Amino acid sequence: MDAQRHPEGMNPAEQAGERERIARAQDGDAEAWGELYRQYAQAIFRFCRRVMPTREDAEDATMDIFVKVRQKLAQYDSSHLFSAWLYRVAANHCWDLLRRRKGRQDLETGEIENIPLEHPDPGQLEQLIERRTSQEVRRALDKLPARARMALVLRYYSDMSYDDIAATLGVRRAFVGVVLLRARHELRDVLTEKGATSAPRRAAGDTA
């Protein structure tokens, strides 16, 4: 986990530097804002790239998110991690876009949620995972429904807390684990080609 993505990896001096930068940006210092942008733009872009269907969408979303962040900067409460707040703004923005675009059928699986999950064979699971490259995993992620993909990205890319994931996706907190586990199952299905029924989600292939 690089420092850019998760600044809790920063040393105290860096953290103090960032706090000061945020305070200056909140006071309208363009220079400080520029530094913040450079610090986080890549992480947010990658986040958008993971959840949005196309590269174009990801670029647009990144810009819109930073415009939004700048407008809302005064509302940021320094008792929370800045990166966590940033990801929350980003997640809400992207989730709104996805929800507006897809309608509901793809996002709320409804009945399917009640079908019990098959207990995996631990040995097979381990094998399945070890044989996959990162690129294959990303391709498989692209084929997941929006909510499953979003949940996995929020948890394993943004390192978001269960509370924040629940708030972003609009589900009960106790349900977040279920969403994540189900998303993992769907991912495994795609990786073993069981999920071949779901059509590829991205027209433009992963550039990786």
Added chain:
Amino acid sequence: MNHFDEMACLLYLEGQLDPPRARELAAHSNECAACRTLLHALERESSVLAAALTEDNEPMPARLLNTRGWGVPSWVWTLAFGAFAAGAYWLWTDNVDPWLQQLSNAGFGGTDLLSMVLFSGAFWKGWSSMIDAMQITFFFILGIAAIGLLRRWLRRSAAIAVVMSALALLLALPQPAGAAETRRGRSVLVPATETVHNDLIVTGPIVRIDGTVEGDLIAFTRDLTVTGHVTGDIIAFAGQMRMDGIVDGNLRVAANQVTIEGTVGKNVTVLANTLDLTSKGQVGGGLIALGADADLDGHIHRDLLGIIGTTDLHGAIGGQLWLRGGSLDVTSTAEIGGPAIFLGAQQPTVASGAKLASPIRVEITQEARRFRRRSAERLAIRQIFSYVAALLLGVLLVTVLPGFFRATLREAGRIGLPIGVGALALLAGIVLLILGVLLLFVGVGAGIAGVLGYAPILYVAQVFVGAWLGNKVLGEASNNTSAVVGRIALGLLILHLAGLIPVLGPLVWLAVALWGTGAILLGFYRMSRAESAAVSA
């Protein structure tokens, strides 16, 4: 001991399991190889996922890498605005301006243009006063708002493609017209010996066609004379036009003065101040005319349909006559083959020798009534304009200033208070104006500026009263924007219709002005209160 399920294992790994259960699971996994493997597999899965998601697999796009990266939107915004300005300038200089010049060459210059287009000034004289400055200003604001909304789109390449193809289409459009032959100059002459084997488009102050045009003739000119032969139609905008030749097709002309001395194979449509169909003139089909004066000596083979101020009929009409206008004079040489109807202010005079298939059916319309009818039409157009403008303003308010809209609408619901405040504000405004102007207390300029500041509020007032009315009829709107807009549309329609009632109308508008103004002022007050509360909190 029972195995733990996958869910519990995942929650354990994520640190989401409550401590007693977590201890239980940890103890169990120490003894159970299967659960240990599952835990390990899940943990591997998490790290594989994190690695796949965080891998730096593609570079940052250039537009995000911009050192002033975040400033890109404003840069795009500037570019879009610049492109819009350039496009507007190009559209004006390359397209609109030449057309206007051609039209003014053709004798309908400047301010006459609109009235010329709208029936040669014979009707709708008050057109220019109809679209008052307020509405024009509002449409400008709307245009700017539209650009603001479009700027999001401009960022997308798809939208850019659409814009580009639209531009390409625009550029391609003159091409089909370009297939016709185009001539322009101070004076364009097609001599009698020449034959144009194509459609001909001519522009220039003086145009004279003595030769043959095998196709349509389209002319923008001041003086148009046709003595030759046109096998297609003639479409002309001219100061004056004289047709001595032969047209096989139709003649459609808008001009100040039109003289037809030749033969038109098909129909004639004329929009002119004066129309003269001389005794040699022949119209193979019917004649439709809108104008002030018509002198019809020639032969119209089919019907005459006209709205003409003064008509002198000496010639023959093969079909029926339907005429609306001031006066009709039918001389002894005239003939009408079909039924004739005249609607006008005066009884038509019919000479004894005239050959009429049946007596002219006359309906006398009173001058006063006609005047009222016309002004009612004007009023209707004006109402439609102001209705649409007010509705668009409402849409703008709901979408751009939803908080202000809601606050003001809430105030409007109190009825008595806003009307009182509105009346006070109006009185205060009048007193201030009188003070300002008469006593030169704050100077004339300030007084006028005050009124100018007040006028938009008066204009916006109707939106809120309309919205309130719509809510009363259809029930309170939800937060759904389209539902709110629907209620505004209905309320405004009711207001505008009520405003048409003779005596009641002005009273309705006075009430709307007081009520809405009061609501707006109270809305402003509440908003500023809320804002200062938010700041101090």
